[in-house]
Structure formats: C-alpha cells, structure tokens
Amino acid sequence: MRIAIAGGGLGGLTLARVLHRHGIEAVVYEREPSRSARSQGGTLDLHPESGQRALAEAGLTGGFRSRARPEGEEHRIVDPAGRTLVHHTPQPGSFAGRPEIDRSALRDLLLDSLPGDAVAWRHRLVAATPRPGGGWELTFDGGHTSDCDVLVGADGARSVVRSLLTDAATSYVATFAELTISDVDRRHPDVAELVGPGNLWCVGVNQILAAQRIGDGSVRVGISLRAEDRPLDTFRSKGALLDLFGGWDRSLTALIEAGDDTVTPRRIEAMPVGARWSGRPGITLIGDAAHLMPPVGEGANQAMLDAAELGRALAADAADPDAAIRAYEEAMFARIHPIADMSARAQAMMLSPTAAADVTRFFSARP
Known part of the structure; x- marks a missing residue:
C-alpha cells in the first residue's frame, strides 16, 4: 500500500509519523523548498483531547513537553480603554490545560521524527487522476509525476485534493x-x-x-x-x-x-458547517482540506486528531484501506460538525458590536 500525503503541515506530518510507527511507509509531498523556507506563524494551544492526544499516538509527548511553554497559556482580555475584562493565569509549569507551543517548534518535532526521505520538498500537487486499476496518478508543478494507492489531501484551505471529493465552496x-x-x-x-x-x-x-x-x-x-x-x-x-x-x-x-x-x-x-462527501476509493481528506473553520483555536488541533485517527484506522485494516477510510470519515464527520458550528458562532461573537461583553461572559464562565 503506497500512501501519498499532499501537504506537509501539522496534519500531514502527524499522519506520516503515526503510519511510520505502525510500519507503514508514506511520502509527504510539500510545495515549500525546505522546512525553513518561510515563517510557520505564531503559537498554538494544544488541547488534551485532540492535539495532545494525537502527539501521544505519534509517540511524541515527551518531545512536546520539552518544547512547549505552559506559561504561554496566560490570557488577558481588555477593552479599547485598556481595562482588564478577563485574566486567566495558568498554574506554573502545569501541562494540565492547553500549553502553548510555537508552530515552528511543533513542525520541527514532527519532521525530526520521520525518516529523511519521508518528505519530498518542492512538490506542489496540481492534479490527481484515477488510474484504471485503482489508485492515483499525481502531477506536480513542473510536470513531474508519481503514483500511489491511497491519496490523502492534507493540502489546506485551497486544497487540490478536495475538488476530487466535493464541490463545497469556501x-x-x-x-x-x-x-x-x-x-x-x-x-x-x-x-x-x-x-x-x-x-x-x-x-x-x-x-x-x-x-x-x-x-x-x-x-x-x-x-x-x-x-x-x-x-x-x-x-x-x-x-x-x-x-x-x-x-x-x-x-x-x-x-x-x-x-x-x-x-x-x-x-x-x-467551509459550510456540516460539509461532507460521499466516499471514493483510495482517497480522503484531513484538516483544513476536509473542514476549513474560522481560526478560533480548533483548526490545527482537529487536523492532528484527524491524522491520528486515520493513521490508526489504516494500520488496523491495512488489507482493506477503503474500509478504513470509510470508518475514519464517518467518525470525523460526526466529531467535526459541532466543533465547526461552535467555531462559526465564536467567530461571529468576537467580531460583533457586543463582542466585549459576549467574550467576557464566555471566558468568565469557561476559562
């Protein structure tokens, strides 16, 4: 079973790592020329039930704790006059909540856990075509090609792979x-x-x-x-x-x-809340490619959990990857729907005329 993962973000790398732990090889095709080609953005708060759970599945909890910053979980909300509305201070050194980690540090942790040839840099997927006998012919920017038995779209908000499964628009x-x-x-x-x-x-x-x-x-x-x-x-x-x-x-x-x-x-x-697709042999999506949500703290966490659950499903049913994919998708759709709905409502709440009062009430009730 040759598995191709389009996209070397946190979801794609987590999937590659989980598969590698189960003895299943996968190639991550990443459009960037190297790991240091661009800034990876700010920090993430990894949730125990999703992002941290995925890292445990990947065997990287120790590496995460050595790189995370529990003190970064401190969160202060103020109004335009500078008055403090909410101030959450974490317990010093505790990993019981949602400790922060730099995106670059988390990505490096995942990259360093993979064999050197697991990521093919400078490979931007532009098209995938079904092969007559099953699997996919992959075409990359520049004209070079490859093929695979299973294609996983981890290629983000503007996913090329998504269009092979759904016409849902962002x-x-x-x-x-x-x-x-x-x-x-x-x-x-x-x-x-x-x-x-x-x-x-x-x-x-x-x-x-x-x-x-x-x-x-x-x-x-x-x-x-x-x-x-x-x-x-x-x-x-x-x-x-x-x-x-x-x-x-x-x-x-x-x-x-x-x-x-x-x-x-x-x-x-x-993407629309509740977006889903009918299954297709040898292909699926994880992360933003599957369920792009407003950036309110769930995107990376859910992408990593998608990866862990898909990797575990493929390892448990390697003889029938299509059955594994179907099981993963049904569970993922059920899990994501309420999270996507919450994310949409949170986005609307934070950018509203009554945002200060609404956000204060929300975080006062649920730090």
Whole structure:
C-alpha cells in the first residue's frame, strides 16, 4: 500500500509519523523548498483531547513537553480603554490545560521524527487522476509525476485534493492582518510587559487587536476585522491599521506602532458547517482540506486528531484501506460538525458590536 500525503503541515506530518510507527511507509509531498523556507506563524494551544492526544499516538509527548511553554497559556482580555475584562493565569509549569507551543517548534518535532526521505520538498500537487486499476496518478508543478494507492489531501484551505471529493465552496468570513515585533524585550519593554508571556486580546466593536508571545523573543500582532469588500491592499500599511483604531488607548495601539514594517493581510475563509462527501476509493481528506473553520483555536488541533485517527484506522485494516477510510470519515464527520458550528458562532461573537461583553461572559464562565 503506497500512501501519498499532499501537504506537509501539522496534519500531514502527524499522519506520516503515526503510519511510520505502525510500519507503514508514506511520502509527504510539500510545495515549500525546505522546512525553513518561510515563517510557520505564531503559537498554538494544544488541547488534551485532540492535539495532545494525537502527539501521544505519534509517540511524541515527551518531545512536546520539552518544547512547549505552559506559561504561554496566560490570557488577558481588555477593552479599547485598556481595562482588564478577563485574566486567566495558568498554574506554573502545569501541562494540565492547553500549553502553548510555537508552530515552528511543533513542525520541527514532527519532521525530526520521520525518516529523511519521508518528505519530498518542492512538490506542489496540481492534479490527481484515477488510474484504471485503482489508485492515483499525481502531477506536480513542473510536470513531474508519481503514483500511489491511497491519496490523502492534507493540502489546506485551497486544497487540490478536495475538488476530487466535493464541490463545497469556501466563503469569506473575516479579514486578518498580521505583523511582528522582533526582540520585543529589548526594543519595546512596555509592549513586552503589556503582552506578558502569553496572549492579549483587545476587543472592540467589530474588531480585535491581539498579540501573542513567541518563543524566539518576538511578539506576533494580529488584527481581525469583519469581512469587507475593500481590497487587501487597504490593510498593507501600519498607518492604515492605526486609522482603524482611532480613539483606542495609546498603550494598545503601540502594538501596531512597534511592529516591523511588513504587514501581511489575508482573507479568512471557511467551509459550510456540516460539509461532507460521499466516499471514493483510495482517497480522503484531513484538516483544513476536509473542514476549513474560522481560526478560533480548533483548526490545527482537529487536523492532528484527524491524522491520528486515520493513521490508526489504516494500520488496523491495512488489507482493506477503503474500509478504513470509510470508518475514519464517518467518525470525523460526526466529531467535526459541532466543533465547526461552535467555531462559526465564536467567530461571529468576537467580531460583533457586543463582542466585549459576549467574550467576557464566555471566558468568565469557561476559562
């Protein structure tokens, strides 16, 4: 059974690792030229019932704990005047909650757990064609080809593999702009103190200004806005972002002013809640390719759990991979539906006129 995994993100790498532990080889086809080709983003809070469970299945709990930052779970929510609404402080050194880990550190942990030839870099999948006898012919950017018996789409929001299973379209749900403050403790100590060791959310009307501490000594700043018709170029300068927060306390807008010059805006999209597909032999999806949700803390966790459950199913029924895939998909659809619904409602709550009161009530009841 030759398994091809399209996409070397956290879901694809977790699947490769789980399969490898069961003695099943798989090749991860990744479009990036190397592991260090680009920044992997900010931090993740790994949930015990999903992300941490997947790492346990992968045999990487020890590696996770050596790289995670439990203190990063500290979470403070303030209003536009800088008044604290919620302040969650974790127990020092405890892994009982949802400890933070840098995405880059987690990806490196997974990559280092795989054989050197498990990832084929510079392989961007552009097409997959069914073979007459079963399996798939894969075509990559540049024209080179390969084939496989089982194809797993772990290729994210704009998945090529998804179109082979469903015509479900994504919809535009928010605009997000991101910038980085490097060497924050030395260059901007006031900002460093404001953010603390974890996450800060500044919640206003229809907009959020957030910041999170990264393990390399930087702070990642994110601005979330309701979906608008304005082009993304509108949000490419710090001046344009500052205009959005007129009247906010200067200690909060200092997060934007202190940012390095590059602003990266993007559209946030999501698949319809309850999206599913009819099974097809030798192919399935995990993570954002299967159930793209608003970024409210579940995406990476559910992608890794998808990978662990699919890997375990394939290992348990290696003689009949299609039966294993069917069992995985039915369980995944049932698990994801309420999570996707919650994520959509949370996204709407956080970008609403009453967001400050709603978010305070939510986190006060459920830290």
